[in-house]
Amino acid sequence: MFMDVNSAYKNIAGFDTPNPMQTAVWQAITEDNDMGIGLLLKGLTGSGKTEAVAIPAINENRRLIMVYPTRSLVDDQIMRFEKLLTNYSCHNKGQLVTLTVDTGAQSMRYCYRNGKTEPTPGGERSTRHLYTGNVIITTLDKFIYRFFGFGEPLKSYIFPLRIRYMNPIICFDEAHSYDEIAFINFERLVKTLYQNGKDIVLMTATMPMQYLKRFHDLDVFDFASGQGARAMADWKTYPHPGKHLYHIPASIERLEDAPSEAIERIIAETRQRYQFDKRMIVTIESVKDAAYVYTQLRDEFRDNIWLYHGRLTQARRKEVYAKLKEQEGKENGRYLLISTSAIEVGCDLDAHILISQLCDPDRLIQRAGRCNRKQAIPDASIVVVGDNIPEWATALTEQQPKYLQELQAQNGKLFNPEPLVPLMEKELVSDPRVEIMFDMLHEYVYDARLENKNLHENGLVITRSWEPSIILCQGEDENGLLCEAITVPISYCRTPKDEQPITLLLGTDGGGLQKRVFNKDERRFENKTVGKWENGYKADLLFDFGTQGYEDYDPKLGYVNLPFLFEGPIPAGAKKFMRRQEEAHEAKIWYIDPENVTIKANEIVGETAVTANKKDVA
Incomplete structure (x- = not known):
């Protein structure tokens, strides 16, 4: 049963009405278009970009493949899509709808009918589905793996077949978050899919201009700035839309194994600003420093404090995130979360206070999206601590002094992300070896170029790093x-x-x-x-x-x-x-x-030389 836009958002997402961005994307996806779908959707964090793509795709019974940069973000989206698909099944009696979660070495399938969860035929870990179903959520690395048909030889060929011929909508969320080799693969993948007639949506809140220029073939729907942002602001008045920014300069220099002044100041600010009935997120650049802050505070906050970073096991990250969401579902839910950047991208948290170690502007905007996300918290605040960014954690060079000046200019005022956007720096790298290997694999899998068979049989694809x-x-x-x-x-x-x-x-x-x-x-x-x-x-x-x-x-x-x-x-x-x-x-x-002057691919796979000169890579 196909619903109109207002009915679909009410029945599937539980929204009273869609916002202007969601209405525009609905029209782009549902209207007949011989040219296909090629969108780059810009929207502020928490503006409903996921629903903007998911609701029309689910309503039109189009297979939706959601591609995320990290496993932790996939874990975050499971409950979100479970709710959407359960609601959809309520209004389509008898129809089986499914969600597939495809990450790492595991692929899980969940089934819903008549508003209830059903046992999955063959069990949740059954691989019989092989990319069938209503919604598939996965990571970029795993999607590339499927796109090139890697995996169990008797079945892996089915994935490219279904990606190519079953007309899915492929949506890449957090499209700004890829760097270096990961961005090379991401760009190559998006352009290859689009040029071969696939329906593509990129979603971003903070994509820098250098990246935007690389996707000039896509239609840009900008609801993060200019006229689009004004339309979103006029659509609904929120009770408490802002949050105040405070910048506290503090040295990040270490003395032997002692923590830096910035880390000690973060601990002091946490103790001073925390309130028992509030939610607070503290983000630190390194795992070691985050664990130090956690151990210094856990005896004081006992069962209310949580640690989240990329070196926790996947099971522990899921457990922590579930506890945080449980607290957010309560009227006076509270927590103190100590985290690294692992929590900043796309996770649906809504804190009263954010304390962040100084980081690059695009990452600060992402972290700020976890504070007063629903724009209903009075006196929400962001506290940025630090006078410099660790060299290993920044892409800034020339813009860092201007960035610090802008933070000081906004000190004590409402946080305004727009002046930070021009200060973002992303270095675009070129690696012909990665580009040629991508093209060789594509030619073998989709054009049957047998001279590239050896590369595929060796299972080689460089997704993020050599x-x-x-x-x-x-x-x-x-x-x-x-x-x-x-x-x-x-x-x-x-x-x-x-x-x-x-x-x-x-x-x-x-x-x-x-x-x-x-x-x-x-x-x-x-x-x-x-x-x-x-x-x-x-x-x-x-x-x-x-x-x-x-x-x-x-x-x-x-x-x-x-x-x-x-x-x-x-x-x-x-x-x-x-x-x-x-x-x-x-x-x-x-x-x-990766820094070597001359690389030969036949040293990796045994045949087919690929040579890249240093001057070509620079």
Whole structure:
């Protein structure tokens, strides 16, 4: 049963009426258009961009693929789409509607009929759906993996088939959040899909001009500034639309292992400004500093304080986020959340107070969107602490002095993000190796160019970095799922000078450095010993602490201090390698040096040379 725009928003989303942005997107998606859909939707955080695309797609019974930059953001969206699909099924009696969550090594399917959740045929982990269903939510990395048909050989070809021929709407949320190689793949993917007739929507709140220019073929719907923003402001009057900004300069310099003045000031501001019946978010740039702030405050705030960062296990992140949402659902819900940037992108939280370590302007705007998100909190405030941004955490160069001046100009006043937008800096990089590999894979999968077969058979696609990652875990459960697992870049586990790599005790069950490969005969993943000279791109690397466990791991703190596992990285011509010695066995894991002058792809995959000169990459 197809509904008109007002009925659809009321019955599916529970909104009284759609806002001007949602009405405009509804018309773009539902009207007959021989040219297809190609939208770049700009809207402020909390303005309803997700519903703007989801409601017309669900109502028109179009398959919607929602692509997000991170797994944590996918976790955040599950409850949101469950509500939409449950409501939709209430008004379409007898129709089965489904939600697929496709991340990492797991793909989950949920079914709804007549306003209720139904058991999934074959179980939630059944892979029979293979990209069928009403809504699919996934990450960019996993979508690229599916787009090129990687995975179990007997089934993986079905994903490209259904992406190409079953006419989905493919929506990329937080489109501004990709950098370097990730942006190269993102741009290449969007343009390839659009040029091949796929319906595409990009959604963003803070996309810098350098990125906007790369998508000039798309129709821009701008409701974040200018006339569009005024239309949104005129549409509805909110009781408390603003929040005050306070900037406190404080040094970020460390003295040996002591925390910086900025971190100590953040702790002091948290104690001073926290109120028992309010919600507060504190964002810190590094995991180590965030864990320090949490440990300094947890005895005072007891059951009301939570820690959230990227080195917590996925299960713990989901648990923490569920607790936060539970508090937000209460009339006087309260929490104190200590987080890194892992929480800033797209998560639907609504705090009274945000305290943030100084960060780049685009990230500050994103974090500000978690404060007074629904514009109903009186006296909401943002406190920015710091006189500089850590070099590893910023893209700013020339604009940083102007940025600090603007924060001081707004000190004590209502926060206005518009002057910050021109100060955003994003460095666009070019890597012909990544671009050529993307094109070769596309030609093989979609045009049957057999000369590129070897690249595909080796399972190689560089999605974010030339540096491979490693999974840290502590055994497996009875279903073969990894316990207490996280994934980090392999260099994060290098051993500093004057330290020794961690060793496992003799007799530790199931421990050590391994690689996770797919057994084609038994159709399951299994762990094998890493070779003496191992290609870091051909298999998932894994370090299992086994029954010994990792003494620095705490379930609530996560992997704050990562283990020392490798010596390196050690240069070796066009490559780098990480070395690990375990008893009598030596393992060397090599990967391409991204800064090398000349790289040949046949060193990676065995055939088909791809050469990039340094001047072409710069």
